[in-house]
Amino acid sequence: MRALLILLLAVFTAAAAEQRPPNLIFVLADDLGYGELGCFGSQLIQTPNIDRMAAEGVKFTQFYAGSTVCAPSRSVLMTGLHTGHTPVRGNAGKADRSPQNLRPGDVTVAEVLQKAGYRTALIGKWGLGVEGSDALPTKKGFDTFYGYLDQTHAHNPYPPFIIRGTERIPLRNKTVPGTGGANEAEGAGIAENPVDYVPDLMAAEALQWVEQQKDHPFFLYWALISPHANNEGTKHGRGQEVPDLGPYAGKTDWTPADRAHAAAITRLDADLGRLFALLKKLGLDENTLVVFTSDNGPHKEGGNDPKFFTSSGPVRGIKRDLTDGGIRVPTLMRWPGKIAPGGENKVPLWFADILPTFAELARVSADTLPQNLDGQSFAQPLRGLRIAWPSSNRTFYWEFHESGYSQAVLIEGHYKAFRLKNRTAPLEIYDLQTDLSEQTNLAASRRDLVSLAETLFTNNHTDSPAWPIKEAPAGGGGKKK
Numbered sequence: 001m002r003a004l005l006i007l008l009l010a011v012f013t014a015a016a017a018e019q020r021p022p023n024l025i026f027v028l029a030d031d032l033g034y035g036e037l038g039c040f041g042s043q044l045i046q047t048p049n050i051d052r053m054a055a056e057g058v059k060f061t062q063f064y065a066g067s068t069v070c071a072p073s074r075s076v077l078m079t080g081l082h083t084g085h086t087p088v089r090g091n092a093g094k095a096d097r098s099p100q101n102l103r104p105g106d107v108t109v110a111e112v113l114q115k116a117g118y119r120t121a122l123i124g125k126w127g128l129g130v131e132g133s134d135a136l137p138t139k140k141g142f143d144t145f146y147g148y149l150d151q152t153h154a155h156n157p158y159p160p161f162i163i164r165g166t167e168r169i170p171l172r173n174k175t176v177p178g179t180g181g182a183n184e185a186e187g188a189g190i191a192e193n194p195v196d197y198v199p200d201l202m203a204a205e206a207l208q209w210v211e212q213q214k215d216h217p218f219f220l221y222w223a224l225i226s227p228h229a230n231n232e233g234t235k236h237g238r239g240q241e242v243p244d245l246g247p248y249a250g251k252t253d254w255t256p257a258d259r260a261h262a263a264a265i266t267r268l269d270a271d272l273g274r275l276f277a278l279l280k281k282l283g284l285d286e287n288t289l290v291v292f293t294s295d296n297g298p299h300k301e302g303g304n305d306p307k308f309f310t311s312s313g314p315v316r317g318i319k320r321d322l323t324d325g326g327i328r329v330p331t332l333m334r335w336p337g338k339i340a341p342g343g344e345n346k347v348p349l350w351f352a353d354i355l356p357t358f359a360e361l362a363r364v365s366a367d368t369l370p371q372n373l374d375g376q377s378f379a380q381p382l383r384g385l386r387i388a389w390p391s392s393n394r395t396f397y398w399e400f401h402e403s404g405y406s407q408a409v410l411i412e413g414h415y416k417a418f419r420l421k422n423r424t425a426p427l428e429i430y431d432l433q434t435d436l437s438e439q440t441n442l443a444a445s446r447r448d449l450v451s452l453a454e455t456l457f458t459n460n461h462t463d464s465p466a467w468p469i470k471e472a473p474a475g476g477g478g479k480k481k
Contacts (some may be wrong), residue, residue, distance in 0.1 A: 021362050022335070023288040024113070024219045025210075025275070026354070028077075029268060030070065030125065030154075030228040032330065033298025033306060035313025036265060040330045044309055045262045046247055049273030050332065053292060057334030058343035064410075065296050066351035068319060068326035068400055070151055071100050071127045073295045073351065074223075078108040078128065078140070080355030080373040083399045084460040088128055089467040090401035091151065094182050099466040101135035102128045107370045109355040110141025113219045116362045119143055123206040124223030125154040131166075131186075138165055146205045147223065148198075152183040155230045157198050157241050158191035171196040180232055190233040190241075197243050199226055199264075203271040207278055214282045219358070227264040229302025239302025242267060257303030276334075286337040289361065289382075291354075293331040297321065316437045322398055322408040322418045323438050338383050347389040348413045350396055353378055397460040404472030409456045415446075417453035421472035427453060 034040055037047045039054035066076025067083050067090075075081075075088035079102075083089050092100035102108070110120045121144035122137045129135025130150055137145035146164050148154035160175050161168040173191040180189030206222045229239045240260035245251075247266065248259040272292065279285045298304075298311035299319045306318050317325030331349075333339060352375030359369055360379035376394065380387040392413025400406040404421030411417060414433040419425045429449050430438040443450050463469075 020287065021116075021118075021217050022338075023213075023217060023284060024118075024358050024361065025222065025288060025290045026077075026220070027222045027224065027272065027275075027290065027292045028074075028124070029224050029292070029294040030226060031296065031299040031301075031319055032227060032265065032294035033309070033311030033313070033318070034315055034325065034328055034330050035310045036227075036298060037330050039332070041313050042309065046266050047269040049269045049276065050292065053272065053276070053290070053332050053334045054342075056336065056341045057290075057332055057339050058345055060331040060333070060345045060349060062346055062348045062413075063293065063329055063331035064327050064348065064350035064396060065294065065329045067398060068296050068322060069402065070125075070295050072400075074127050075102070076374075077295075077351040077354055078102070078110070079106055080109070080352050080370065080375045082350075082352050082374040082397050082460065084397050085372075085374060085462050087464070087466070089399065089464060094152075097130045097150070098133075100128065101130060101133045102140055104134055106140075108141045109358055110137075110219065110221065112141070112355065112359050112364055112369065113362050114141045114143070116359075116364050117217060118362060119213050119216050119218045120221075121145070121206075121209050121218070122221045122223065123147055123202050123209065124221070125151065125225050126223070127151040127154070131163075136166060142221070144209060147202055148187075148225065150183070150186050152232075153187035154225045155228065155232055156180075156188055156190070157225060157230065158194040158196065159187040159189075159198065160191075161187060162198055162201065171198075176236075179236060183232075188232050190230065190236055190238050194241065194243075199224065199267065199271075200243070203274065207274060210275070210278060210284075211282065214284060217362070224268055226268045227261050227304075229261075229299060229304060231301055234302050237303075240264065240304060254308075255303060255305065258305055258308055261302070261304045262309070286335075289333065289335040289338075291331070291333050294329040296329065297326040314436050316439070320400075320402065322400055322406050322420070324416065324432065324436070327398060327408075333382065335382070340384060345389070348392055348396060348410060349378060349390065350375070353390065357382070395456055395460065397456065399461060401467055401470070405469045407457045407461075409453055409460070411449060411452060411456070415449055417449065417456075419457075422474050423457075423469075423471060424474050429453070 039051040066073035075086040122142045124147040158173040172195040175189040242263045246263045298306045312325035315324035317323030356377040360377045376390040396410035398408045406420045408418035419427045429442040
């Protein structure tokens with residue numbers, strides 16, 4: 001009888017788990033390059049847990065971020081709208097951060113999932129609403145928030161405070177006066193006594209929160225701050241800060257910044273390993289989709305050398321570029337029992353697809369979602385069902401409001417067109433199928449694609465009072481970097 005009861009309980013538990021929608025975990029690295037993971041070709045940086053994630057899940061080799069810098073990329077992720085439509089289209093200047101606040105009517109993926117009964121948490125960097133605004137995470141769909149609101153605050157891994165909900169929580173770190181510039185009051189700068197390393201605090205918070213939600217469907221947005229540099233610390237020789245250098249301590253032929261950069265990535269890899277171990281311990285492994293990616297391409301700040309690490313892999317450019325090195329990001333998805341292990345997907349996908357995909361996985365009716373989303377759901381093929389991935393023929397569009405006005409578009413999944421700084425700048429066309437590093441400009445021979453790109457540039461941009469077009473002087477665009 002006892003054995004029968006145990007069997008019936010196991011059957012009931014399995015049936016209940018099958019009826020429950022999946023848990024959703026989105027882990028976002030900060031400035032991690034396409035070529036900085038072992039599973040994407042890195043020979044220098046150790047990422048054993050992420051590499052195992054690739055072996056147990058699927059690797060996406062043409063997955064694009066929302067933008068080439070953090071705030072607009074995160075806005076695309078949250079709203080499902082590309083940078084021609086999303087409310088935050090750049091990193092706002094220090095004088096006025098309001099253009100970087102989501103508006104009251106902007107619907108986030110967290111709000112969609114919260115209304116579907118999910119418990120929701122953001123652990124990490126927000127960047128889409130400053131203190132005292134109506135755009136705080138807890139007002140945009142997150143039950144729980146622990147981390148950084150301001151992106152400059154998030155430069156500092158040893159800040160004097162962190163934010164829980166809406167309150168500043170003091171830490172033991174004390175800022176060296178004068179090192180944070182205009183943003184020192186917001187937590188920027190370097191610590192004279194680096195004690196509390198916030199990435200470690202956030203990892204502990206994320207794991208504890210997951211354990212607390214084990215009996216309920218949940219959405220965790222774990223927005224890391226690694227391996228972003230501490231920009232304010234660069235001139236003080238502390239542009240890359242970690243508690244220890246790990247396996248790179250003996251790399252005396254590497255620069256201190258490069259050793260610390262690699263150590264930050266290996267440290268976040270260890271945190272991912274702890275997450276996967278916890279999911280297995282809690283029995284949640286087969287009902288949890290974990291996505292790992294980066295907000296944009298690799299940086300060269302803080303003394304880090306992206307050429308040394310081949311950080312962009314085979315693609316051209318880095319953060320702030322609209323070549324693929326600035327926006328093509330290493331992406332992995334793992335869901336045991338649903339995603340076949342060891343797969344590789346070459347279909348173009350991007351951040352705008354996350355909201356509709358997560359909504360479908362959460363069983364949210366499509367007709368209740370915001371209208372005119374720029375993304376498409378790939379929930380069905382992700383679950384292993386025999387349904388095609390979104391078509392490569394759809395339009396992928398980016399615009400960038402920094403040092404002028406730049407635009408880029410992906411046509412038919414492999415033709416890349418862009419113009420830099422100014423709408424009168426020469427338009428460049430590359431075929432990524434045969435020219436992945438974007439070296440041979442086809443604009444002169446493919447006037448049809450030039451004309452199509454011009455039309456797409458016009459049709460995909462909607463004017464925003466918060467982000468007026470400010471072009472650089474003519475003649476500065478179109479040059480290789």
